[in-house]
Amino acid sequence: MTRLSYDRYCEEILTQTDLLRDALRRGDLTAKTPTCPDWTLAQLALHVASAHRGVEEMVRERVKEFTIPTDDTGGTAGAEKFDADSLDAHLEEGARQLVETLREAGPEAEVWSFGAEQNASFWVRRMTHETVMHRADVFAAVGAEYTLDAAVAADCLDEWLEIVTSPQAVAYKPELGELTGPGRTLHLHATDCTAELNAEWFIDATGAPVTWRRAHEKAAVALRGPLTDVLRVFYRRSPVDGGGVEVLGDRGVLDFWLERASF
Numbered sequence: 001m002t003r004l005s006y007d008r009y010c011e012e013i014l015t016q017t018d019l020l021r022d023a024l025r026r027g028d029l030t031a032k033t034p035t036c037p038d039w040t041l042a043q044l045a046l047h048v049a050s051a052h053r054g055v056e057e058m059v060r061e062r063v064k065e066f067t068i069p070t071d072d073t074g075g076t077a078g079a080e081k082f083d084a085d086s087l088d089a090h091l092e093e094g095a096r097q098l099v100e101t102l103r104e105a106g107p108e109a110e111v112w113s114f115g116a117e118q119n120a121s122f123w124v125r126r127m128t129h130e131t132v133m134h135r136a137d138v139f140a141a142v143g144a145e146y147t148l149d150a151a152v153a154a155d156c157l158d159e160w161l162e163i164v165t166s167p168q169a170v171a172y173k174p175e176l177g178e179l180t181g182p183g184r185t186l187h188l189h190a191t192d193c194t195a196e197l198n199a200e201w202f203i204d205a206t207g208a209p210v211t212w213r214r215a216h217e218k219a220a221v222a223l224r225g226p227l228t229d230v231l232r233v234f235y236r237r238s239p240v241d242g243g244g245v246e247v248l249g250d251r252g253v254l255d256f257w258l259e260r261a262s263f
Contacts, residue, residue, distance in 0.1 A: 140237070
């Protein structure tokens with residue numbers, strides 16, 4: 001499996017933010033977001049902007065140690081102070097500043113992260129997919145059709161599996177340690193991709209640590225469908241039923257995973 005280039009991630013942060021901003025213009029900023037029900041559209045947008053700005057500062061300052069955030073709202077506090085125009089400008093500015101700082105720093109710049117990579121490379125990828133998935137939230141809220149480049153979608157799924165199976169994530173959220181158990185294997189199969197992309201995943205949660213690989217292998221349960229639909233269901237952005245996918249095998253194994261695999 002091959003990651004996107006550093007430059008491609010930078011471009012995607014800008015592209016995905018622009019698409020998110022465009023969708024926001026069609027929505028009611030005070031409406032609740034179905035896939036993030038605790039947040040209004042304005043709060044969700046501010047969360048994305050806050051993530052961009054927070055990472056920009058970490059990379060710019062070359063932060064080497066984790067500091068506990070003082071804001072426990074996910075960066076959503078004060079959303080009611082923004083109107084549509086000021087929120088749009090806040091999003092645009094935050095994404096632009098983030099990408100400028102990432103490009104200036106370069107992929108090997110040392111920065112703290114909650115992953116194995118302690119550098120800007122981790123954060124350019126993380127902010128790409130943070131924006132990708134929250135764009136899915138906004139599109140769902142405004143009733144827009146969500147599409148995503150296959151290479152970006154596959155990398156997003158790779159990154160999600162890396163996060164929820166990492167020792168750092170399990171230490172932070174012990175519930176992730178409950179994913180393992182006898183017979184717990186899953187196969188994700190994108191039905192609309194070329195063989196070159198190899199958009200299939202085998203997840204072995206029969207014992208600790210959970211492992212995964214890009215592969216076509218028999219599992220207790222298979223989740224099949226178009227790649228973007230598989231991604232949204234597996235990321236808990238769409239329901240299994242009615243999410244454009246089919247489930248083959250032990251549905252209980254899939255449900256058990258989805259109930260616990262969040263971060």
